[in-house]
Amino acid sequence: MIEPLARLGACRGGDPVPTASAITQARKRLGPQVVREVFHRVAVPVADLLTVGAHVGSLRLVSFDGTTLDMPDTRSNADAYGYPGSSGERAAFPQLRLLTLIEDGSLAALMCRAASEAGLDPDRLSPTRTLRIVRRRIADPAAISP
Template identity: 35%
Template sequence: MARTEATLPGGARLADYLAVGYLALNCSLGEVKEALVKCGVHTRLRRDMPREVLVYFVMAMCLYPRVAYEEVFRLVIEGLRRIYGDQVRDAQVSKAAISQGRARLGWQVMRELFARQAAQRPRTAGDDYAGYRVMSVDGSTLDVPDEKVNAEAFGYAQGGRGEAAYPQIRFVALAECATHALCEVQMGGVCDDSEHALTRQLFPAFPDDMLVLADRLFYGYDMWRDAVATGAKLLWRVKSNLRLPCEVPLADGSYLSTVYASDTDRRHQRNGMRVR
């Protein structure tokens, strides 16, 4: 993707180093090295570009999307050294060397670190309602660089005006409503993977102490049945044409109803699920 600024405006500031330091404090160098070893991509030779620095570089690119790779890399090294000292060694950087290093690093280590961070995140005040952790499921798409491997893996979205300019990733995330922190994410191709299919892959992350919200496009009889089977409590919007007759009025103004897989099941009063 094109960048319009090659350097940090005004040079690196203390706040920039603090931003890198904050990343390092929340995702420690020890954790990064463990993830690199687990994924089999840790630095083996002293002359190699440090893989642990590359990990923080990938994180920092999200903070400085319009700054040249070399500038961000130097900022990351200096910021890490302010915390870890000589544990972080210098490296000769160029755009080509960084690109090659990222290719060798791969994506698995970033996925591993994300999973570790999400699992370690403590619950905070405001997360809960009536004892349940309030979460939300939603999906979106992201453009990725227009490269052959991305096109083959994810594909191009199709519209009324033809094919999109960039390949796109489709993703569905389970997010904490209070903090908007993403706790679990499933990704796929925009052409081959539906939001419903990706959402099903999130179901193992639905414990019984969770209240999960979702928009109306996620509801379907089979989807609802399988989500309920996880033990989590569900609060999902539904389309206005869904038949929900009032069967048992409740004191708070809500009522109980029953959903069925088909009109035939409704007529025979079978395979129904009670909903409020």
């Protein structure tokens, strides 16, 4: 998170750059509702029509990016995200499966969803179902048009 802040010029003129630990501590103090609200306010398209790789004609290009994140090994995380594994083996940590809608060209995150937030089994989250969830979650389709 620190690198994107620096790239966006959030730390200018000798301002101290926060450490990853400071960001984590601040997120814990603020709580999930505040962090979610901040994300929704800043997760907007930033590329204009001249941004290389962001448009084909007047159409904005976006991509889905999926990843998994190791979560702290707590009872609540285990209940929410589960332990992936195969052949009778279990992962050491619960893992959150995360889907992000990214604006091509700028690489700005437009939307993030954890599979469990959608009330779905992450192992059964098909591309078609994912697209339906995304379509329902985007309140204003004009928000991602050029």
